[in-house]
Amino acid sequence: MSALLTVEGLGISFGGLKAVDEVGFAVRPGEIVSIIGPNGAGKTTLFNMISGVYLPGRGRVTLNGEDVTGMEPHLLAARGLSRTFQNLQIFQSMTVLENVMAGFHLKERGPVLADLFNLPSSRRRAAEAASGAIELLARVGLDKAAGREAGNLSYGALKRLEIARALALSPRILLLDEPAAGCNAVETEEIDHLIAEVARSGVAILLVEHDMKMVMRISNHVVVLDHGQKIAEGDPAKISRDPAVIAAYLGTEAADAEG
Numbered sequence: 001m002s003a004l005l006t007v008e009g010l011g012i013s014f015g016g017l018k019a020v021d022e023v024g025f026a027v028r029p030g031e032i033v034s035i036i037g038p039n040g041a042g043k044t045t046l047f048n049m050i051s052g053v054y055l056p057g058r059g060r061v062t063l064n065g066e067d068v069t070g071m072e073p074h075l076l077a078a079r080g081l082s083r084t085f086q087n088l089q090i091f092q093s094m095t096v097l098e099n100v101m102a103g104f105h106l107k108e109r110g111p112v113l114a115d116l117f118n119l120p121s122s123r124r125r126a127a128e129a130a131s132g133a134i135e136l137l138a139r140v141g142l143d144k145a146a147g148r149e150a151g152n153l154s155y156g157a158l159k160r161l162e163i164a165r166a167l168a169l170s171p172r173i174l175l176l177d178e179p180a181a182g183c184n185a186v187e188t189e190e191i192d193h194l195i196a197e198v199a200r201s202g203v204a205i206l207l208v209e210h211d212m213k214m215v216m217r218i219s220n221h222v223v224v225l226d227h228g229q230k231i232a233e234g235d236p237a238k239i240s241r242d243p244a245v246i247a248a249y250l251g252t253e254a255a256d257a258e259g
């Protein structure tokens with residue numbers, strides 16, 4: 001199957017530092033691709049360039065055959081690219097249902113006047129968003145929590161809520177920034193299953209994650225960064241025995257031990 005997302009020669013510098021340097025890879029529909037690497041390797045910066053948060057200094061991002069390099073996040077969302085963030089961006093005082101409905105409203109962007117005057121078209125959209133949101137909550141195992149205030153959920157449930165909200169945009173590709181960070185083993189496994197189920201439905205997944213066991217369990221393909229450069233890529237089995245990858249991680253541990 002041809003690639004949905006293609007990244008070619010992508011790079012950015014901050015001052016004199018090449019935070020990401022000439023990185024390229026591709027993601028196909030239904031595939032789970034993970035970006036790994038030691039702290040400061042450039043993973044989040046790469047994500048930020050792909051999702052329109054940073055303007056790349058060099059290179060190209062192609063989504064479904066269209067050059068989308070440097071395109072703003074809402075325009076990327078309209079083209080089927082949705083993302084979550086490392087630090088949860090949930091509205092804590094809103095209900096679980098309202099949080100997912102907010103995702104639908106991002107997609108719809110209905111006429112403001114219709115909403116202001118509470119016209120039938122606006123009420124219909126709200127009803128559709130509510131039923132769509134409940135379906136999504138069932139998919140992530142949170143339908144019974146629909147009426148609860150989001151701030152009262154466990155951390156793992158909040159992470160799943162964030163994925164539900166990203167899915168409200170009906171993405172073709174979902175970028176997940178550390179979806180299991182801060183989760184215990186049971187919560188991580190629930191997120192594992194959810195990501196695998198979303199991929200099986202045909203959505204491409206691009207993941208940044210520190211939990212190496214999770215990465216090796218669920219990824220079809222792994223891209224390894226170190227000091228902004230791609231040092232390896234391949235399936236999990238190949239990556240786990242790649243000498244350059246082992247050296248990059250051991251180098252970090254040695255530095256940590258010295259510090």
Ligand SMILES: Nc1ncnc2c1ncn2[C@@H]1O[C@H](COP(=O)(O)OP(=O)(O)OP(=O)(O)O)[C@@H](O)[C@H]1O
Pocket residue numbers: 014017019037038039040041042043044045046
């Ligand atoms: N906005 C910025 N301004 C200056 N330097 C930055 C900026 N963002 C990132 N950097 C630097 O770019 C490099 C890559 O950082 P990045 O956060 O992308 O790494 P990472 O692999 O995501 O790390 P971690 O695993 O710790 O999240 C680091 O040296 C970082 O200090």
